[in-house]
Amino acid sequence: MQSEVGPLHTVLLHRPGNELKRLTPRNNDQLLFDAIPWVDRAQEEHDAFAETLRGRGVEVLLLHELLAEALADPRARASAVHSGVDELKVGGDLADTLRSHLSSADAETLAEMLIAGMTFEELPAAEGSSLVRRMHHPHDFAIAPLPNLLFTRDSSAWVGDRVAIAALAMPARRRESALTDLVYAYHPRFSHCSRAYGAHSAPVEGGDVLLLSPGVVAIGVGERTTPAGAESFARSVFADDLAHTVLAVPITQQRASMHLDTVCTMVDRDAVVMYPAIQDSLTAYAMRPDDGGIRVTGPSPFLEAAAEAMDIDHLRVIDTGLDPVTAEREQWEDGNNTLAVAPGVVVAYERNAETNARLEEAGIEVLRISGSELGSGRGGPRCMSCPIIREVL
Numbered sequence: 001m002q003s004e005v006g007p008l009h010t011v012l013l014h015r016p017g018n019e020l021k022r023l024t025p026r027n028n029d030q031l032l033f034d035a036i037p038w039v040d041r042a043q044e045e046h047d048a049f050a051e052t053l054r055g056r057g058v059e060v061l062l063l064h065e066l067l068a069e070a071l072a073d074p075r076a077r078a079s080a081v082h083s084g085v086d087e088l089k090v091g092g093d094l095a096d097t098l099r100s101h102l103s104s105a106d107a108e109t110l111a112e113m114l115i116a117g118m119t120f121e122e123l124p125a126a127e128g129s130s131l132v133r134r135m136h137h138p139h140d141f142a143i144a145p146l147p148n149l150l151f152t153r154d155s156s157a158w159v160g161d162r163v164a165i166a167a168l169a170m171p172a173r174r175r176e177s178a179l180t181d182l183v184y185a186y187h188p189r190f191s192h193c194s195r196a197y198g199a200h201s202a203p204v205e206g207g208d209v210l211l212l213s214p215g216v217v218a219i220g221v222g223e224r225t226t227p228a229g230a231e232s233f234a235r236s237v238f239a240d241d242l243a244h245t246v247l248a249v250p251i252t253q254q255r256a257s258m259h260l261d262t263v264c265t266m267v268d269r270d271a272v273v274m275y276p277a278i279q280d281s282l283t284a285y286a287m288r289p290d291d292g293g294i295r296v297t298g299p300s301p302f303l304e305a306a307a308e309a310m311d312i313d314h315l316r317v318i319d320t321g322l323d324p325v326t327a328e329r330e331q332w333e334d335g336n337n338t339l340a341v342a343p344g345v346v347v348a349y350e351r352n353a354e355t356n357a358r359l360e361e362a363g364i365e366v367l368r369i370s371g372s373e374l375g376s377g378r379g380g381p382r383c384m385s386c387p388i389i390r391e392v393l
């Protein structure tokens, strides 16, 4: 993986399942969804997304399947059981019961319980008299569901032939990395892959990591990725000789721009689609390896810093020319969150009609998918995909 636009060969998706059925008006904010999705329709939309990718020759891997397969390994099971039980939340006695319940499940059921979570009323009957169980509402979660697993982009990111497991910033998402980690550690398919940046280190989320060109990585620093996260990520990719420049790009710390890929994604070798409101103000600090350390320059305008690092005259921004209100609406609905399957060919939500029309006018082929339900989690095609292999440009 050296770019955002090289012909996409293999991608990791997660078909949403029962974890979405856990969302209610009482918990959706905490679980980072803006609405209550209609689950059957969300699945249809996701199936169509996967089909669109397969139609372009992309191999689609599904996280739930990989997880169940990885759990055939007893070491994976042990680590899964460990990661699924929060002793501080359920107390020592219930934690033991929960662990033995999880351990006795077959791989598929265990994967399902880890993803969809478990309420107190679903716990094994033997625990009926525990104080923790009696004082919790039956619908409280003994194991919290992971509805944001849909956004496979965030919990891991590939740079070159190495995978970085993210330490996710929001409490509702922390457990996702444990599952991704386990898949890469124990699924036979990944037995030869090496790690770039260990889990449980400073926070970096995949949605903030953009591979601008071979050797040049941009990292958004905002609500999710911290300056320390960007710096350690840079140190790691420099040490592994995977990049010569890492650009740390400050983005506003708010939900509308939680990741860099919510405001900017690459649509061609030298072109991005970008939220117009930030185009002139986006800046970057450039980090380069220097005598065993890191030299930091800037901040300078992002587009200039990027072009310089990429060694091109300029990084084209598709001129969407949208009026500010339309631009804001379409940015919120992930209009700038496109997934390239090849240079100049991107998957985008159909609802962002104006942005898509401008992309086409600029010569970009747009493969439209519907996302009325998927989008309620605030993520588009790029957020919902973790590219594993792209052809070198």
Ligand SMILES: NC(=[NH2+])NCCC[C@H](N)C(=O)O
Binding pocket: 031, 032, 033, 148, 151, 153, 154, 170, 173, 206, 207, 208, 258, 259, 261, 262, 377, 378, 379, 380, 382, 383
């Ligand atoms: N790469 C992205 N932009 N991911 C979007 C993640 C959305 C998810 N609901 C969250 O708040 O974390």
